[in-house]
Amino acid sequence: xxxxxxxxxxxxxxxxxxxxxxxxxxxxxxxxxxxxxxxxxxxxxxxxxxxxxxxxxxxxxxxxxxxxxxxxxxxxxxxxxxxxxxxxxxxxxxxxxxxxxxxxxxxxxxxxxxxxxxxxxxxxxxxxxxxxxxxxxxxxxxxxxxxxxxxxxxxxxxxxxxxxxxxxxxxxxxxxxxxxxxxxxxxxxxxxxxxxxxxxxxxxxxxxxxxxxxxxxxxxxxxxxxxxxxxxxxxxxxxxxxxxxxxxxxxxxxxxx
Numbered sequence: 379x380x381x382x383x384x385x386x387x388x389x390x391x392x393x394x395x396x397x398x399x400x401x402x403x404x405x406x407x408x409x410x411x412x413x414x415x416x417x418x419x420x421x422x423x424x425x426x427x428x429x430x431x432x433x434x435x436x437x438x439x440x441x442x443x444x445x446x447x448x449x450x451x452x453x454x455x456x457x458x459x460x461x462x463x464x465x466x467x468x469x470x471x472x473x474x475x476x477x478x479x480x481x482x483x484x485x486x487x488x489x490x491x492x493x494x495x496x497x498x499x500x501x502x503x504x505x506x507x508x509x510x511x512x513x514x515x516x517x518x519x520x521x522x523x524x525x526x527x528x529x530x531x532x533x534x535x536x537x538x539x540x541x542x543x544x545x546x547x548x549x550x551x552x553x554x555x556x557x558x559x560x561x562x563x564x565x566x567x568x569x570x571x572x573x574x575x576x577x578x579x580x581x582x583x584x585x586x587x588x589x590x591x592x593x594x595x596x597x598x599x600x601x602x603x604x605x606x607x608x609x610x611x612x613x614x615x616x617x618x619x620x621x622x623x624x625x626x627x628x629x630x631x632x633x634x635x
Contacts, residue, residue: 463620466588470589484593493505494506545630548630555623574634576632578604612635616632618631
């Protein structure tokens with residue numbers, strides 16, 4: 379399995395940058411008193427959830443408009459999530475090396491899909507994935523089962539190697555995160571000096587949930603694109619760059635052969 383990714387045109391790249399965000403991300407801190415073996419393997423366990431709760435208590439402060447306070451809090455968050463690239467690479471490679479096992483894990487995670495009232499329209503409900511974070515879904519369970527089936531039928535792949543040379547530079551402020559033209563220029567510049575084949579960004583700060591939703595890839599446009607990148611048999615290298623910028627967490631993923 380895995381896509382054969384050619385270099386993208388400027389128009390295709392611009393479209394990619396507009397559609398790659400995961401929407402509807404809000405914190406949801408929940409304990410899980412029944413971690414199982416697969417949860418331990420992929421990292422979503424009781425210890426991790428307790429760490430989320432501890433961090434929430436640390437961040438409570440009435441002086442939320444104080445610049446020095448906000449800067450200190452951001453430093454703490456970046457220190458806490460500074461191992462995101464390492465953890466993501468570890469999880470991605472476990473998935474590549476044992477896709478069948480991860481298929482079972484995906485199906486176990488279906489229980490975390492639920493409906494929630496739409497705050498903008500009380501007559502409607504929306505699907506969300508709710509485990510340590512809260513992320514809006516498009517199709518929900520069907521997408522999870524399709525992803526599990528795809529992994530169950532594929533052969534193991536060699537692990538990816540981290541390559542710092544293909545890491546896309548991070549923006550300096552939240553406006554740049556939301557500006558497709560800024561990111562397009564960063565990727566274009568990097569393409570001119572490296573051999574990037576595919577790029578996407580993610581906004582989920584918890585590596586285990588981030589990896590799960592990339593593999594499920596329940597997006598409206600071009601579903602499965604992130605999964606195909608992670609499970610591309612021709613890709614050998616990945617560059618992962620992540621940071622809290624203002625109140626927004628962002629992670630950039632670049633792949634090459």
